[in-house]
Amino acid sequence: MIERFPGLTPTRSRAVVHDDLVLTVAVAPDPVTPSMYEQSVKALARIDESLALCGSNKSKILSAIVYISDMKCKSEMNRAWDEWVDKANPPMRACLGVELEPPHIVEIVVTAVK
Template structure:
């Protein structure tokens, strides 16, 4: 059975299937922040969504990271990531440069996780 949460006509922000949780791309709700600030907001939003479905950051399997300017922001993003990510259970990850839906968005992350039993 597939469970969808925070659904609108375009997408579901959370999809759960067979104990695996797929989060739609998350961006900061405060676009005035620098890359570290936007990354921190993304992490906070991700933790809220994971908690909502009975998971947490230790259960993240994969992170797909999109950075607007990888040459300018990769190092600073990694500082924020390294501070936040589970040291005992780091996920598989990819980080690439990408154009964003808004000029002010500096980072977007897609997470896949498992539910805590």
């Protein structure tokens, strides 16, 4: 069975659960600052909220893909990540430089278990 949690627009889910697998995507909520660190902190907080909504938490993340608009700012995102991540259960993580829809400069995709 697939359970979908509604997002802010009717064509996007905030999170999806299939059996014990949780998938979610987050960007910083509006209003968005131009700071990579601040957007990363806010997006990670939304990941926490979405995981909790699905009965999970960051210690159960299997993998994460972080999309950022400027790889020169990766250290700012890494600082936010290192402050947030469960160091006892660090997930696999990839970071890719991509074009994102402004004003967002970071987007995080997470796969976790319940």
